Amino acid sequence: MSRTSFMCGAPVRAGDDMVAVTFLSSVQDFQEGRIQEVAERLRKDHADWKVEVVPPEGSKPLLAKYKLQFGPAILVNDRIEFVGIPRYRMLVERVSQVAVGRISPRTAQPPPAATPTATAKPAAPPRPTPPPG
Helix, strand or coil: CCCCCCCCCCCCCHHHHEEEEEEEEECCCCCCCHHHHHHHHHHHCCCEEEEEEEEHHHHHHHHHHHCCCCCCCECCCCCCEEEEECCHHHHHHHHHHCCCCCCCCCCCCCCCCCCCCCCCCCCCCCCCCCCCC
């Protein structure tokens, strides 16, 4: 019988579904130490995730692609997930959600489908005004 560890992260599908976490550095060297610290911890704790830190020179065109000017930012599977560096726990939770294919509750939902007008009840005719008197 094997032991169960309750302190591990969410299960990640192996194989082609590897999660890629990319840290885009600030072009102003803002939070550079924090980026390195979080990236190293992520590599150590989650060896099955591909973690990459892009230097400021390489970040500038990627930041422009996502309509950001300065950074830092975090991409998960080439989608921007964070602007700035979040708490480690929040980052791990979000990356785990992406790994299992769950949509973030903070993600904008598509607009609801318009209901067909043929099934809609016609509006009641306006009431006639009473005669003056």
